[in-house]
Amino acid sequence: MTQSLFIKNAAQLITMAGHSNNPAVKEAMSELNILENGSVFIQDGKVVAVGSESDLRKTYGSRLEGTEEIDATGKVVTPGLIDPHTHLVHAGTRENEYAMRLKGKTYMDIMESGGGIHATTRATQEADEDQLYEESSKRLDKFFEHGVTTVEAKSGYGLTLEHELKQLRVAKRLNETHDIDIVSTFMGAHAVPMDEKENPEPFVTRVIEEMIPEVAKQELATFNDVFCERGVFTPDQSRRILEAGKKHGLIPKIHADEIEPYAGAELAAEVGAISADHLLRASDEGIKAMAEKGVVGVLLPGTAFFLMAEFARARNMIDSGVPVALSTDANPGSSPTISLPFIMNLGCLMMGMTPEEVLTATTINAAHAIGVAKEAGSLEEGKRGDVTIWDVPNYLVLSYQYGMNHVDTVVKSGKAVVVGGQLQ
Numbered sequence: 001m002t003q004s005l006f007i008k009n010a011a012q013l014i015t016m017a018g019h020s021n022n023p024a025v026k027e028a029m030s031e032l033n034i035l036e037n038g039s040v041f042i043q044d045g046k047v048v049a050v051g052s053e054s055d056l057r058k059t060y061g062s063r064l065e066g067t068e069e070i071d072a073t074g075k076v077v078t079p080g081l082i083d084p085h086t087h088l089v090h091a092g093t094r095e096n097e098y099a100m101r102l103k104g105k106t107y108m109d110i111m112e113s114g115g116g117i118h119a120t121t122r123a124t125q126e127a128d129e130d131q132l133y134e135e136s137s138k139r140l141d142k143f144f145e146h147g148v149t150t151v152e153a154k155s156g157y158g159l160t161l162e163h164e165l166k167q168l169r170v171a172k173r174l175n176e177t178h179d180i181d182i183v184s185t186f187m188g189a190h191a192v193p194m195d196e197k198e199n200p201e202p203f204v205t206r207v208i209e210e211m212i213p214e215v216a217k218q219e220l221a222t223f224n225d226v227f228c229e230r231g232v233f234t235p236d237q238s239r240r241i242l243e244a245g246k247k248h249g250l251i252p253k254i255h256a257d258e259i260e261p262y263a264g265a266e267l268a269a270e271v272g273a274i275s276a277d278h279l280l281r282a283s284d285e286g287i288k289a290m291a292e293k294g295v296v297g298v299l300l301p302g303t304a305f306f307l308m309a310e311f312a313r314a315r316n317m318i319d320s321g322v323p324v325a326l327s328t329d330a331n332p333g334s335s336p337t338i339s340l341p342f343i344m345n346l347g348c349l350m351m352g353m354t355p356e357e358v359l360t361a362t363t364i365n366a367a368h369a370i371g372v373a374k375e376a377g378s379l380e381e382g383k384r385g386d387v388t389i390w391d392v393p394n395y396l397v398l399s400y401q402y403g404m405n406h407v408d409t410v411v412k413s414g415k416a417v418v419v420g421g422q423l424q
């Protein structure tokens with residue numbers, strides 16, 4: 001039996017239509033393509049059409065009979081948000097390090113002395129798949145409650161073949177069992193194991209010769225990511241790791257220029273990465289190179305906020321033609337949040353983005369950052385019926401009121417998974 005849903009009377013129906021082939025850049029990042037008093041008709045999990053209620057009833061008459069309806073009077077309807085950079089699958093929390101940072105220790109100091117990513121790696125290595133599954137599944141529920149219908153999820157807290165595969169298998173199982181969609185990234189090169197810090201080359205070789213081929217063979221990831229940062233992986237090591245991934249069909253992504261300028265943005269352009277992420281300290285040349293190659297800049301202002309660091313130069317990037325996306329960077333160390341709406345607030349208040357740009361950056365451009373723009377990120381015929389209904393009278397309120405959750409209803413592939421703010 002066909003399952004259909006008709007969402008009607010939206011004060012503003014933000015479709016984000018027109019950017020499925022290429023991400024929106026410059027002024028196009030402000031084109032939301034809004035229908036006032038709009039409706040959307042979803043059948044069998046896919047968008048059939050958007051338009052006025054009368055037009056849709058005229059066109060689809062009998063197909064709309066018996067259809068479940070949601071009245072969005074006085075509310076804003078958007079595509080389900082997309083979070084293109086998370087460290088979803090991990091064990092434990094690191095509030096002790098937060099307390100240390102508040103007393104003056106830096107993120108890198110903590111990592112170099114065996115905490116940080118190493119602390120979460122130890123906890124994740126010790127956890128079994130069921131524990132990781134349970135912890136991560138709860139996080140996915142919270143993503144739903146905050147209007148997110150697709151997330152990217154990285155490995156990188158395993159650092160051995162066995163434990164990296166374990167994290168990726170958990171992401172796969174979550175994708176199969178949880179209603180949310182997950183796109184997986186292998187990130188074996190997230191940190192050099194503590195006992196190999198003085199001589200990282202054997203670890204780099206294991207990532208290249210052992211982990212990448214096995215992850216690709218088991219089809220556990222779409223992307224290959226590396227933390228290119230002074231004291232972690234050099235640009236040369238990062239290049240070798242990303243090129244090795246390409247040979248096995250894994251598309252490059254990169255954690256670039258987060259703490260120090262390190263030519264990460266330049267490297268992203270050179271290797272043809274789909275995205276370069278963080279970019280707090282990206283150079284002018286790196287930004288220019290990314291714009292020329294169409295590399296999506298995934299900005300993570302929650303990380304700058306939480307690490308009390310300088311924010312990425314979003315305004316400069318957008319004006320230079322970089323397609324910009326926004327993400328939570330959800331992880332236990334540098335950004336312990338799943339609230340993409342709060343990230344929208346930060347995008348406006350701390351990085352000079354406009355309310356229109358932050359919506360583009362969390363929908364269609366985020367979809368491009370993880371290669372799903374043909375299926376998600378806008379409300380257009382044939383795309384997934386992923387919709388978020390916000391209890392606000394117009395979209396400006398979304399990035400104006402902060403620290404509040406305005407989600408009313410979330411529809412995932414045509415099914416209501418959050419109703420009245422409550423997970424179903």
Ligand SMILES: N=CN[C@@H](CCC(=O)O)C(=O)O
Nearest residue numbers: 116117227329331332333334
């Ligand atoms: N910078 C590297 N990786 C993560 C942080 C991971 C952690 O601290 O556990 C990030 O994107 O911020």
Ligand SMILES: [Zn+2]
Nearest residue numbers: 085087255329
């Ligand atoms: Zn990250």
